[in-house]
Structures are given as C-alpha cells and as structure tokens.
Amino acid sequence: MNISYNWLTQFIDVDQTPDELGKLLTSTGLEVDGIDTIEAVPGGLTGVVIGTVLTCERHPDADKLSLTTVDVGGETPLSIVCGAPNVAAGQRVVVATVGATLHPSSGEPFQIKRAKIRGAASEGMLCAEDEIGLGTSHDGIMVLTTDVPNGTAAARYFQLEADHRIEIGLTPNRADAASHLGVARDLRALLGKPVKWPSIDAFKVDSTEFTIQVRVEDTAACPRYMGLTLSNLHVGESPEWLKKRLLSIGLTPINNIVDVTNFVCHGLGQPMHAFDAAAITTGEVVVKTLPAGTPFTTLDGVDRKLTPTDLMICNGDAEPMCIGGVFGGKTSGVSAETTRIFLECAYFSPASIRKTAQQHGLKTDASFRYERGTDPNMPPFALRFAALLIQEVAGGQITSDVIDVYPTPIADFRVPVTYRNIDRLIGIQIDRQRMHDILYGLDIQTDELTESGFVAVVPPYRVDVTREADVVEEILRIYGLDNVPLSASLAADTLSEFPEVDVNQLQARIGTVLAATGFVEAMSLSMTRPAYHEAIRATLPLADVRLLNPLSEELSVLRQSMVFSMLDALVYNLNRRQRDLSLFEFGKVYGSSVSTGDNGTGATKYHESPRLALVMAGNTTAETWQQPGKAVAFHDMAAAVNRVLSSLRIKPTDQQPADPTLFQYGLTYTLGKKPVVTFGLLNPKLAKLADAKVPVYYADFDWALLTKRYSGKASYAEVSRFPEVRRDLSLVIDRSVSFAQIEQVARQTERKLLTGLNVFDVYEGANLGAGKKAYAVSFTLQDATQTLTDAVIDKTMQRLMAAFERELGATIRK
Structure with a gap:
C-alpha cells in the first residue's frame, strides 16, 4: 500500500521527515518497506534558475542564433547562445545552468554542458516550457513576469512541491490502516495530535428531481447501501491537484468522476462507484444475486459467468451493472458522454467479497479493502464528501436525497479487559492514564471502569480488535516495544540465526559464474599512471591519492577507475599472442576529498570503493573448419552483465546512455537513481592510450551497491496450468x-x-x-x-x- 507524505499531512500535522515518519510507523506495526521521492517534474529542475537577459545580439555567423549575456545571480553574467526567435534584452527567463540534466516533455533527458556554437561560447540554455517538462509549447523561450531575485531556483518559482511515496507492507489484519486517514489515526495515538477531517458543511441537496430507488434483497452480503444522484455534470480531465494526489501513490488518472472515487477510497478507506445514470433505465437499483451462469462483461472487457453467490448491483431485477464491491460493468461506467450519475457508497460483507473476488480472480483496490473489512459508519460522510468533490471538479447539482438502506446497524465490539492481564502480557505495569489515552487516540472508548479493569468499546472498523489480547496489543504497539525493558533472567532454549551476506562467498560465487562462461580472473596493481587519470578527469568525482614514496612516476597514484588496470592486463596478454580475451577482476578504487572542520581548517578524507570489472576483446568463438570466428560484440558484454545481475537476483530499474568520455557507445543500468553498472565499447582514444589496438568492450559494476541489494532470497511462482x-x-x-x-x-x-x-x-x-x-x-x-x-x-x-x-x-x- 502506498501513502503520500504530502497527502498524509492534510489529515494530521507531522513535524517528522519522511524517514523519521517511516521509523515511527514501523514501530506501530505499519512496516515501511521503502520511501521514494516523487518529483513534480522529472529531475526536479535541479540546476535550473530564474535569470535576466542583459544583452542580446545576432550571431555574426548564424541568422537564427542570438548571443546573449544572462544574469543568474552569480559574480559574472553567463554567455549563452540562443536559437529562440523571441529572445530579447530585459526579459526574465528560465536558465538551465551547466551540469543541469533536463527531462523534456518528449524525448530523452540531456545534460547541459559548456559548448561552442558556431564559434561562440555558450554556458547554459534559455528554456522553452517543453524543454523542462512543464508543457508542450516550443514556440519560444519562456518569458516571465516576476520580480524574484536572479538565481532563484525554478522549482521554487513554479512551486513544484516534491512528495514522498511511503510503501507500507500492510498485514491482512490491519484493514483499518488501508488509507491516509487510517495511517493518520495511528499517528494521532502516537503523537497526540488531532486528526483533521475534510469539511462537508457545504453539502446540500439542490433538488429531488432525479431520484433513483434502491432495493437491497441480500442484506447479509450488503448490510448498508447508500447513494445519491448528480446531474448536469461535465466529464473531463481532472484538475492538477487531483491528478498529483493519485500519481503520488502510483494511480493513473482516468477522468474527474472516477478520480474522485479513487481519491476518496485512498484518502478515507471507503471504496465507491459511480454509475452512468443513463444505464439505470428502470429507475431502480437492486442489490441481489443472480442465477448461476448469468453472463456479465466487466470494465476490462472480459466476459464472465456469474456464480449464485456473486452480489450484483442491478438495473432493476435482472440486468447486472456491477459486481458489488469488486468490479464495475462495461456498459454502466462513466464515459465522456455521461451527464448524470448515481453515486454508490456501501458496506459489504467481507466474506462475500472475498469469495467473489477469489472465484473470478479479480483483485481491485475496492475488493482489497472490502474483503478485509471497511467501516460501516463511514459511508454517510464519504458519500457527502465525494459529492462535494465531484461538484468542485465536474460541476453539476445534487438531484436526490441521500438514500441510506441500513436495516440492522452494526454495533461496536465490547471487550472486557483486566489490568492484571494487561500487566501480565506486556510484562510491565503501564500508567493507567497513559493506557486510556492510547486507547482513546485509537478511537477505542473505555466503559464500566473499575479498579480491576474496564470494558473496551471498539468501533466496528477495527475488525482485528475483538479479544482482550487484541486490546493489549493495541496498547503495547503504541506504547512501544522498545520501551519494555528485557528481564535480567530472560532465557531461551534456541536462538534463530540471521546471517549477514558473506561478501567473500558472494564474490567467489560470481567469480565461478563468470569463469563458467569463459572469463578468466585478473589481479592487477592498485597503483597506476597519473596520465591515465588526466584522460578521464571529467568523469572522476574525487581527487587522486598520491603515494608518498612511489616506486616510479608511472605508478605514483592509486587508481580511481578499474578501466586502465583492465586495459593493461589485456594489452599484456595481447602482446603475448593471446588475442581472444575475456577477463574479470574484483578490485578497489580510491579517491580523496577535503572536508572543512569547525575551525575552518581542511582535512583530507580518503575513500575506498569495491568494484567488479569485465573486459572482452577478440573473438568469442574460435575459428574452426565448421564455422568462422565470431568477433566480440556489444551484446556479448551485455549478456555477461545480465548474467551477473540475474545471479544476484537484481533487476535494474532504468537504463541510460553511457558517458561518451569513456565509451564510444554503451549503457548505464541504475537501481533507483544509483548507477549499478556501465558497459559498452570503450572510447578508442582511451584504448589507444593503453596501447590497445583492437576494439575493447568494458563493464564496471558498483560491487558495494550489488552486495547491499543482494538478499539471497529466491522468488518463485507456480507453473501456470493454462497455455501461453x-x-x-x-x-x-x-x-x-x-x-x-x-x-x-x-x-x-x-x-x-x-x-x-x-x-x-x-x-x-x-x-x-x-x-x-x-x-x-x-x-x-x-x-x-x-x-x-x-x-x-x-x-x-x-x-x-x-x-x-x-x-x-x-x-x-x-
């Protein structure tokens, strides 16, 4: 389950950072599996600022180019060559500075570098809106009307608020936490801050001119069913705020009506469904089961046969429109032509939904929540809130009274609890008032208080709190397991082992994999020639580590890259007539940096990083009477790289072109935003520098990152019984x-x-x-x-x- 940090703060004020919040949630039992940064635009416009064009002249050698100087708040203005037809002196503009990586609305990301354009130096770029991912226009550069200082970050100017996606590994018993409101409730008990509910004070029925009748035949499967109608709606694209909320948790916006139902589902934990009222030709919605084998086409276009236990939302007595609480129908959903809807909000029996979802193999956001148990008291609030949101984003009027079919209200759970058992199960005595405050923060009231205990009155949405031990667990998880001291006499007969990854064993395993596919291990010196580093200086993030007493000038620095060590090993073998070579090496690279202390003095820090390098040259298959020799190609190295990654059960999340300083062509695989391996055909200039006169393919792995991400756990899936x-x-x-x-x-x-x-x-x-x-x-x-x-x-x-x-x-x- 995904939670948006910014969205969560609309329900409760939190002072904690996303990482701090993740630790708090994990301590309460809502284990956080990961936290990802969600940028409003790719790259977050890092390195893009607001500036002023000071001068603008035509390029002497190009009619369509202009030579500009731009103030971006630095000591000196930047010289920038611009091809936009609308650039002029005095304009406030968006400037991408050298080093910034831009993510255009279409096409591949690119990095801004110092360049010479028709002989004129250019130190940045004046940007159009499509070039920074803010729109599609490319008619010219963006010209702003603003008085913000030069050098102001563009992300701040455009109010591009970053968000954080918190991934929670929700256990099946915590259905109450399957929403932003549910998570906020836990934080309320933990932090003592109130939950902020959205306001529905503006809700009013505009008329009752379009009322649809509701009849629930199966009240066991549907204890509560609510609805109302809205008319004169305009179905279209959702506003930016709504789309951002859905995108922040990984949902794709569809249209303003459907997006509101998804927003309420993930915000309040209450699934909803909007029917095109034109499909309700009988003027009546009937909640019932239908005969076995009744055909029904769901929203995904799949024709299904209903079972006699499937709860259906029907147009009248016979025509199914929706599998209740699971999936909508193809013919009754909201479309661009919809102007009237019937908005459904219900509480369904978890057992009924679970059985239907399992029978049809349907797992939806709605069934996920319904089959675990939702709040039967939420529909009145959620329905009114959703109706107000729909009016906000799609216009229209509420044209019926609120229909509420709830023949047998679901009562709170009443659980007798004794202080003696609380103290016994927790192991220490917690202050009684603190105990009651925790329960109050979790919406659990205490009744019939005595010296020996009380009755916990648990709201029905807490389906996991029905016994005394459950109440004790609620107290303990908020009080904090870490706050319970271990007894000095604590003992156990056995202790489980939790072994860490043995880096040496893992290295030996990958070495065996490479050796089995024709690679030979190389072992080279960590010392190298300074001239090698100068050739690739632009790619090195750190300064050289120079030896105090080098054996020679040729071996006077520690290597910052494995590439030349591998080239030296390759050339050594080539010079001895070993022409078909596949080598690998586990080694370390070194660098230094200067950090400034509190007293203003600089201190040198040394850095050491483990790497795995591969190099290939010559032929992959020898020439024989049966076949000619086959030269090494890019995909041979790619296969070796993928073999290493698959052996570690690591799948890259993205790929980018390799740095052209090192590679003539190649790829960089990343995990998240971190490069894990770069490989391709080495730049011939670098190969020539090491006296390698043949095409050389090279790969460089971040071995520290690989070992960190390796879990040792194998994944598997049942072999399908159905043909592919x-x-x-x-x-x-x-x-x-x-x-x-x-x-x-x-x-x-x-x-x-x-x-x-x-x-x-x-x-x-x-x-x-x-x-x-x-x-x-x-x-x-x-x-x-x-x-x-x-x-x-x-x-x-x-x-x-x-x-x-x-x-x-x-x-x-x-």
Whole structure:
C-alpha cells in the first residue's frame, strides 16, 4: 500500500521527515518497506534558475542564433547562445545552468554542458516550457513576469512541491490502516495530535428531481447501501491537484468522476462507484444475486459467468451493472458522454467479497479493502464528501436525497479487559492514564471502569480488535516495544540465526559464474599512471591519492577507475599472442576529498570503493573448419552483465546512455537513481592510450551497491496450468527508438497478460525510408487464471498496436 507524505499531512500535522515518519510507523506495526521521492517534474529542475537577459545580439555567423549575456545571480553574467526567435534584452527567463540534466516533455533527458556554437561560447540554455517538462509549447523561450531575485531556483518559482511515496507492507489484519486517514489515526495515538477531517458543511441537496430507488434483497452480503444522484455534470480531465494526489501513490488518472472515487477510497478507506445514470433505465437499483451462469462483461472487457453467490448491483431485477464491491460493468461506467450519475457508497460483507473476488480472480483496490473489512459508519460522510468533490471538479447539482438502506446497524465490539492481564502480557505495569489515552487516540472508548479493569468499546472498523489480547496489543504497539525493558533472567532454549551476506562467498560465487562462461580472473596493481587519470578527469568525482614514496612516476597514484588496470592486463596478454580475451577482476578504487572542520581548517578524507570489472576483446568463438570466428560484440558484454545481475537476483530499474568520455557507445543500468553498472565499447582514444589496438568492450559494476541489494532470497511462482500464446508484430519505427522503449510501452499498456516479449529480427533498408528501421517483436501472453480466448488476445494486441502508434509513432506492417 502506498501513502503520500504530502497527502498524509492534510489529515494530521507531522513535524517528522519522511524517514523519521517511516521509523515511527514501523514501530506501530505499519512496516515501511521503502520511501521514494516523487518529483513534480522529472529531475526536479535541479540546476535550473530564474535569470535576466542583459544583452542580446545576432550571431555574426548564424541568422537564427542570438548571443546573449544572462544574469543568474552569480559574480559574472553567463554567455549563452540562443536559437529562440523571441529572445530579447530585459526579459526574465528560465536558465538551465551547466551540469543541469533536463527531462523534456518528449524525448530523452540531456545534460547541459559548456559548448561552442558556431564559434561562440555558450554556458547554459534559455528554456522553452517543453524543454523542462512543464508543457508542450516550443514556440519560444519562456518569458516571465516576476520580480524574484536572479538565481532563484525554478522549482521554487513554479512551486513544484516534491512528495514522498511511503510503501507500507500492510498485514491482512490491519484493514483499518488501508488509507491516509487510517495511517493518520495511528499517528494521532502516537503523537497526540488531532486528526483533521475534510469539511462537508457545504453539502446540500439542490433538488429531488432525479431520484433513483434502491432495493437491497441480500442484506447479509450488503448490510448498508447508500447513494445519491448528480446531474448536469461535465466529464473531463481532472484538475492538477487531483491528478498529483493519485500519481503520488502510483494511480493513473482516468477522468474527474472516477478520480474522485479513487481519491476518496485512498484518502478515507471507503471504496465507491459511480454509475452512468443513463444505464439505470428502470429507475431502480437492486442489490441481489443472480442465477448461476448469468453472463456479465466487466470494465476490462472480459466476459464472465456469474456464480449464485456473486452480489450484483442491478438495473432493476435482472440486468447486472456491477459486481458489488469488486468490479464495475462495461456498459454502466462513466464515459465522456455521461451527464448524470448515481453515486454508490456501501458496506459489504467481507466474506462475500472475498469469495467473489477469489472465484473470478479479480483483485481491485475496492475488493482489497472490502474483503478485509471497511467501516460501516463511514459511508454517510464519504458519500457527502465525494459529492462535494465531484461538484468542485465536474460541476453539476445534487438531484436526490441521500438514500441510506441500513436495516440492522452494526454495533461496536465490547471487550472486557483486566489490568492484571494487561500487566501480565506486556510484562510491565503501564500508567493507567497513559493506557486510556492510547486507547482513546485509537478511537477505542473505555466503559464500566473499575479498579480491576474496564470494558473496551471498539468501533466496528477495527475488525482485528475483538479479544482482550487484541486490546493489549493495541496498547503495547503504541506504547512501544522498545520501551519494555528485557528481564535480567530472560532465557531461551534456541536462538534463530540471521546471517549477514558473506561478501567473500558472494564474490567467489560470481567469480565461478563468470569463469563458467569463459572469463578468466585478473589481479592487477592498485597503483597506476597519473596520465591515465588526466584522460578521464571529467568523469572522476574525487581527487587522486598520491603515494608518498612511489616506486616510479608511472605508478605514483592509486587508481580511481578499474578501466586502465583492465586495459593493461589485456594489452599484456595481447602482446603475448593471446588475442581472444575475456577477463574479470574484483578490485578497489580510491579517491580523496577535503572536508572543512569547525575551525575552518581542511582535512583530507580518503575513500575506498569495491568494484567488479569485465573486459572482452577478440573473438568469442574460435575459428574452426565448421564455422568462422565470431568477433566480440556489444551484446556479448551485455549478456555477461545480465548474467551477473540475474545471479544476484537484481533487476535494474532504468537504463541510460553511457558517458561518451569513456565509451564510444554503451549503457548505464541504475537501481533507483544509483548507477549499478556501465558497459559498452570503450572510447578508442582511451584504448589507444593503453596501447590497445583492437576494439575493447568494458563493464564496471558498483560491487558495494550489488552486495547491499543482494538478499539471497529466491522468488518463485507456480507453473501456470493454462497455455501461453505467442503473437508477432513488425514495427517500423524511427532509428532512435530502442527496444527498451518498446518494452516499456508494452508493459505499461498490458500489465496482466504480457509475460514476455522479444525482438527476433531487425531490418534497415532504403525501402523503409530515411531514418527508419523495422523490428520484428514476439509477444507472449498468458492468464494465470484461465485459458485465453481469441477475443481477449485480439483485443490485447489491438491495444498494444494502438499504444505503439501513439507513443512511439510506429507503423504496424500488416
């Protein structure tokens, strides 16, 4: 479950940082698995500032370029060459300074570097809105009307508030915490601060001109059902604030009506559903079960056969519109043409929802919450709050009274508790008032107080607190397990082992994997030539560590990169007629930096980092009478890199082009934002510097990061009982489009059925057009719950083709 830090602060004031908050939540039993920074735009506009154009002159050698000087708050103005037609002196502009990485609205990220353009020096870039990811316009640079000081961070000027996504590993018993409000309740008990509920004071019924009747036939499966109608709505895109809230927890905005229901679900923990009122032709909503085998098409376009226990929301007595609490129907959902809706808010029996979701293999945000138990007292508030939000984002009026079918209200749990048992189970005696304050903060009232105990009155949304031991657990988790001292006489018969990763064993294991695929281990000196470092100085983050008493000037510094050590080992073997080489080495690199102490003096700090390096040259297969020799290629090194990563069960999260200073071409794999390995064809200038006269492929791993991320735990999945299906497509795309982009679009478009894709042919020719290439790609589809039908397969492929055409500009070859 994902929680937005900024969204959470709307429910409760917190002074803690996201990391501090994560530790607090973990201590209460809401274990935080990770915290990710969510930037308002990619890169957060780091290095982008507001400036003023001081001068603007035409470039003497280019009619469409201008030479400008720009004040960005530094000691001297920047000289910047600009190609925008609207640049002029006196303008307030957005300036990307040297070193900034820009993430445009379309295309790949790029870094701003010092450059010479038609002979004129340029120390930055004046930006259009599409170049910094703030829009799509590229008519010219952004011209601002502002009096903020030069040098003001653009992120601050545009109020691009960063957020943090807190991933909570929610246990099945804590259904009450499956929302921002639920997490805020725990923090209220922990911090003693009040929970801030959104206001519904403005709610009012505008008229009763469009009333839909409700009849609940199965009150056991649906104890409470509420609804109302809204009319004269305008369905469209949600406002930015609403889209940001959903995106911050990993949800994709759909339209303003559906987005409001998702916002309420994740904010208050109350799932909701909006029906297009045009689908309710009978004027009556009936909550009931239907005969076994009744056909029903869900929102995902899948035709399903209902079971006799499936609770359905029906148009009248016979026409199903929605699987109650699980999934909506295809014909009754909100669309762009919708102007009236029936807004549903209900409490469903957890057992009923769990059984239906399991039978149909449907796991939705709604079923996740309903099958664990929601709050039967929440629908009145949530329905009114959602109606107000819909009016805010889509206009319209509330055109019916609030319908509330609740024949048998669900009572609070009453749990007798004794102080004696509390003290016995916790192991210490907690102050009685502190105990009652904790329970009060958790919405658990205390009744029938005596000297020996009390009755805990537990609200029905706390489905996990029904026994005395549960109440004691609630007290203890907020009081803090760390605050209970261990007894001096504590003993145990056995102690479980929690072994740390043995780095030496892991290194030996990866060395064995590489040796088994033809690599030979190299062991080189950590000392190297200063000239090597000067050749790659721009890529080195630290200063050199010089030896006080070097053996020679050729070996007077400690290496900051493994690349030249590997090249020296390669050349040594090449000079001895060993031409087909695959080498690896586990080694360390070194650097130094100066830190300033409190007294203003500088102190040198030394840094040591373990690395794994691979190098390949020559042929991968020897020449024989059966086949010619095959030269090493980029994909041979890529295969070796992927083999190392898969052996460590590590999957990169992203890839970027490698630094051209080191590589003629290559890739950098990252974990989060940290580079884990860079590999490719070495820049021939570097190879020549070490006297290597053949193409050399090189890979450099951050071994410390790999060992940190390695858990040793194997993942597995049951072999599907249903067959997989392969479909092939031929895509004509721009030469700049990579297979990684194709894979990303495919997996974003089809998350459920797509289990694999592979490019099995690449073609480039004059008949395709300039700058074009053709990829033949295979797609493997499989459903773990049922056999795929031709209709589902065809629909999936149609969606994939449409996505490739839309996102990549691809042409599908029929």
